[in-house]
Amino acid sequence: MATDLIATAATAPAAERQAFIRIRDVRKSYGAVPVLNGISLDVAEGEVLVLCGPSGCGKSTLLRCINGLETINSGDIAVDGRSVSAARTDELQKIRLSTGFVFQNFNLFPHMTALQNITIAPVKILGLSQRDATDRGRQLLERVGMAEKADVFPFQLSGGQRQRVAIARALAMEPTLMLFDEPTSALDPEMREEVLQVIRQVHHDHGMTMVVVTHEIGFARNVGSRAMLLDGGEIVEEAPARTFFASPTHERTRRFLRAIVNE
């Protein structure tokens, strides 16, 4: 019985397998201002989706909706087969356990050291012992190159270091999905690479599903499997990442890509 299921799953064509993230006709407005005007989108397991778009087009809003941090007006969002949009608060908390969110402005907890930032959720939410969480936290800090900064508070860290701790904090929950909201755009150019390198490494080590909002074209081309342009609350263009950046079909996309290259 179990072997049957595995066999079917393995032989099913990719398109028929259920998408890891399934978004159907999602609409979201803040008061009378529409932000998302009917977004439909599938992300397969292990895929890295790059999300681009001009400021204010709703990229952050879409990520927050995927994580259930915003309620949507209509449509449906499911992650790993579980509906986010229809979930009760306690179900939502469970779904969020397997999704990591990395914010543009890091959002580290300023009253906790780097290590405490990483261990608090495993201890208080997953119920790990302090010692296990600390061991794991130190390993994670090591992996993001922050081992020496374990006992330092966020205000004593540079932007790039803060973001690396924030990534480690999300990884500590062993998520199956990572959402990155412009992880490098608040950083000085010389700090961007250290963060992008960590994200590349995470992708290489875990191969987890990722949705990345970024305007770092080089990174997006290398790591991204698919890319899309969001504008006016709609998906303008969607293509394999290399095609998207090398030969976009829509004029809107071409204009957008020219604009960010000239930045």
Added chain:
Amino acid sequence: MNYTFQFGVLNDYGPYLAGGLWHAWWTSFPAIIFSTVLGVALAAMSMSRLWIARGASVVFVDLFRTLPVVVLLIWIHYVMPILTGVSLSPTMSSVIALSLNGAALACEAFRGGLEAIPQTQVQAAQSLGFSRWKVMRYITLPQAFFATLPSLTNVHITVIKNVTVTVLIAVPEVMFRAQELTVQFFRPLEFYTGAAVLYVALIWGYTILMRMLERLQKWQPI
């Protein structure tokens, strides 16, 4: 001015007057603790999703910060026993009155501190699976605590100062004793000046303690 100072009476009765500080402290200290704990709870309630919790918090705060402390104290000490048949010691009545008033003030201080925490902190915690309660417990309240300390110190000072109204129901604190001695010796200036000095010393001492507590904050907001 033809008053001759005779601070000599303080040599004899100063210790008795200062002994009133003991009562002032043991009235204000429990009131400070209760008002702080109750204030945190009320502030948390004011941010609850349940309208009944928010409503209860608003009613409490608006009632007890508007009721003059003297009215509240007299009511608890003299009126409540008529209604309930339970009479409390003067100190007990005073602790309750000062706690209720202090809690309303502390709630407003904490609420200000909590509301100053950026919403992004809440989102970051929620994205890690924190429930609303755990966000409050581990993320917003600990951050708000230090931000609230200076205004909390003001609330506590108000509580200590309010101890002087307990003179009305004969809690033997400093003002009560000053009054008692004045009636006996007709030396209001010496005894009331002594009382003033003692209260200032008590409050300065307390303020220094709170400053030390503020220095325990090792982190900075970012």
